[in-house]
Amino acid sequence: MAKVFVLPVNTPNPKRRKERSSDPRYIEGQRLLVEAMKYLAKSDRRRNKPAIELLSEHFRSNFRMSDVPAVPPAR
16 A cells, blocks of 8 residues: 655745845836837838737736836835
8 A cells, every 4th residue: 555645734924925026127128128118119120020019919918917117116
């Protein structure tokens, strides 16, 4: 017969949870991608459409939705 191993699991403590802060590098990366898409759209929107779509896909898949510019907490 096989032995059954039981691994103890610690339940997460919400009070110890770190608050997630925005990383300035992600914010700057988002800004650069938007600027690149604007530039491509202004120069020749129809010819640059595949490049704009590629950048847009990268923008939507590689950045967290919670990344926002630093805003002071509400009191």
